[in-house]
Amino acid sequence: MSDRTREIRLQVMWNRLISVVEEQAMTLLRTAFSTSVREAGDLSAGVFDPEGRMLAQAVTGTPGHVNTMAEAVLHFAREIGYDDMYPGDTYVTNDPWKGTGHLHDITMVSPSFKGDRLVGFFACTAHVVDVGGRGFGADAKTVYEEGIQIPIMKFAERGVVNKDLVRMLRANVREPNQVVGDFYSLAACNDVGHRRLIAMMEEIGLETLDELGAFIFERTRAATLDRIAALPRGAWTNTLVTDGYDQPVTLKATLETRGDTVNVDFTGTDAPSRWGINVPIIYTKAYACYAMKCVIAPDIPNNWASLAPFTISSPVNILNAERPAPVSLRHVFGHMVPDLVLGALAQALPGKILAEGAGALWNIHMSVRPAGGQAGRQAEILMFNSGGMGARPGLDGLSATAFPSGVMTMPIEATEHTGPIVIWRKELRPDSGGDGEFRGGLGQVIEIEPAPGHEFDFSAMFDRIHHPARGRDGGQEGAAGSASLDDGTVLKPKGWQHVPAGRRLVLELPGGGGYGDPARRPAEARAGDLSKGYVTERRK
Template sequence: MSDQTRDIRMQVMWNRLISVVEEQALTLLRTAFSTSVREAGDLSAGVFDPQGRMLAQAVTGTPGHVNTMAEAVLHFIAEIGRDNMFAGDTYVTNDPWKGTGHLHDITMVSPSFLGDDLVGFFACTAHVVDVGGRGFGADAKSVYEEGIQIPIMKFAERGTVNADLVRMIRANVREPNQVVGDFYSLAACNDVGHRRLIAMMQEIGLTSLDALGEFIFTRTHAATLQRIRALPQGTWANTLATDGYDAPVTLAAQVQISGDQVNVDFAGSDPASRYGINVPIIYTKAYACYALKCVIAPDIPNNWASLALFTISSPENILNAPRPAPVAVRHVIGHMVPDLVLGALAKALPGQVLAEGAAALWNIHMSVRPVAGQTGRRAEILMFNSGGMGARPGLDGLSATAFPSGVMTMPIEATEHTGPIVVWRKELRPDSGGDGQYRGGLGQVIEIEPAPGHEFDFSAMFDRVNHPAAGRDGGGAGAAGVVALDDGTLLKPKGWQHVPAGRRLILHLPGGGGYGAPSARDAEARAEDARQGYVTGKQP
């Protein structure tokens, strides 16, 4: 066949491969037990070649899962060994340094065989509601306190589930049915991907994915390389202050664009913390590469070849925390990495990079129980919430939007269904977006009360309380976050705390920074802000 005909055929097969991983991800969404997966899409799914190189990823998924998974599969291959892989196998881990950065994320990898030949791997990741230990919070002093650790091992061999592993999990978590159910959902997700891939290969007459993989990688590599070569050459640095746990933490990055590669180095960042806000380098890499792709190659598919041109380095510090550092809420600092890297890129590419935003999700984990002497229901409830994005060159920031994580909003009804709480209010927070030619996105106000006869402890995993999102090119800062009870008592932005019966927890989520001088904002845009109630002129 002609080269043009071959290319068209390969492109059709590439599209088919993407549809396979999309169905893989949808299987997990439809069968998951945890609301963080089912409602928020806190997951990833992808297909890999026999060498463990990511061919395609599902659109549904977070950069922290997708890009760590791209590296994790190589660890699975190295530890399981090709001679110990069989049709019907599924492998599992929640190792923070070989998976996705903390114990609450479960990564599963399954080999895909066509007859006796290994043709690829499917991998998926999801956040589960509990892994035992201290629970989902920053209070632990080592990873050993944070929950059950599952080294890379077999969840199933030749189709038979490891019953002893399931029993161990059930004995170590507070919500065994939800957690074990999610394990089976993850395994089913990979199984669906495998069956669809084999059906596709048999239909088309493929005996391997080698030719398709070469087509995907060569084109992606060439397209990404072209973008990098068009960039200015040099080195640009940036620092960013975050709230930390009990003291501010400074993050530092240096972006070097040289020849055919872009490297980000995190030397100069503060040392690892005593608390669980540390970030394993695999997670730091994931979000640093995401920031680079957002600016340099946002429209180029995310796979092994496009990621290979971005390199990440760091000495041991809070962004390259060594084992056994506590890492349970590594996302709070990890979600700041894109703003940190984008701040350096803004110096290389002025006028092309958005302002800082809320960045870190305002996750809240509630452990609800009946008040002493009362009957009621116990429950572990995880809720994802988003502040405002930074304003963009030419556009206002998006409100209540999860950037950079990309997870979806969790409906109040679904959250209340999981346990005895009442969410009285969840609305946009007026005046929280930074002023500028383009306004920063708004945060939210969320009000939560234990149901009658109940109380709850909650794990605060919040930032931008003491260090709000900065504006860009003259734009104003977004509003800082606030954590308080309804009687005005201020609470800490991190750590386990108590909400007694009859009291309400009120969260004021931070807004995004503005872009450009406020004096340049269009008069009609200001009038529309007032009409919509986005800006009232009062203190946020």
């Protein structure tokens, strides 16, 4: 076989492998019980070689899940041990430091055997609606209060599910049917990936993935190193101030090009918090690497070899919190990490980096119950909402878009179906995008009311209320967010709070920063903004 023929054959096999992991992810998307997975795509899926190195990931999914999972499989392989792995096994954990950063994410890993030979692993992750404890919020003081902890263990051995674990789950969560259903969906997701992989290998005549893995790693590593070689040499520092819980939190990063690597160091970031807003380093690394890859190597497949040149370092701080720190809302500051890193990259690559955006999702977890002892329905409801992205060099920012997480919008109908609430309003927020030659993306205005005869407590997971997204290269900052009741009562950006019967929760999500001098924005662009309602007469 000629070298050219071999390369074509391997490229076809690579495309087949991508289709395998896409079907794996679609299985989870279509069978999940939780709306955050089924509607928003808060998941990840991927295939790994026998050493636990990620070969390919599904396009569907979030960087926080995919890039943490890339390290998590190594923990599974080490702790389960190859001598204790069998066909039909599935392993599970929600360990924040060995999984994806907090207890609400369930990671499952399944060995893939062809006959008696281990040829790889499939892994997937999804956010479940409840893990017990205080619920999804920032109010815990240690991880022990935040819910049930599942160490790396077997969910199934040789195809037989661990029923003791299932009973433990049911006894510790508020929505047992949803949670247990999602566990089975995760296991089914890996099983579909395994069956499709083995069918592919038998069709092509492969006994192992060794040759294909070497092809993938060699090509992507070489391409990534070429991009790094083209970067300027030096070190650049950026600081970002966030709302925190009860006082502002400063994040600091220094990005440095070092030969064949690019390192981000988080020295100077504030110390860990006593509240559940801390971030395990595995999650910080996931989003730091994502930010670097977005700029430096956006078109190169995400796998073990293309991630390896991007490194991080950090002393213990809020972005490198150690056990048993509370970490339930690790996504809030984790989602701020890309803006932090991109701010440093903007100094190295002027004129090429977008402005800051809303960053963190405005997640809201509602615990709904009948008011005043009346009869009615109870429910745990999780809703994902997105503010505006920062404007880009040459383009306006995207409105109501989940950057950097990439999760999809949750339809109002699907959210209302999960429990007794009414969403009266969900629309773009005029004047929220920062002015500039290119306008920042708009946030949203959302109004939520308990259904008649009901009330709810909710966990606020908001930021950029006191520290809005900054513009870049002369662009203005985006509008800050706000949270209140419809009677004007101002609510906190984080923590569990109450919405009584008959009142509405009003959320105004932050907008993205503008890019470039506002005086250079074309008159036709301003007229378009006005006619579409993106800005009002007072901002014209």
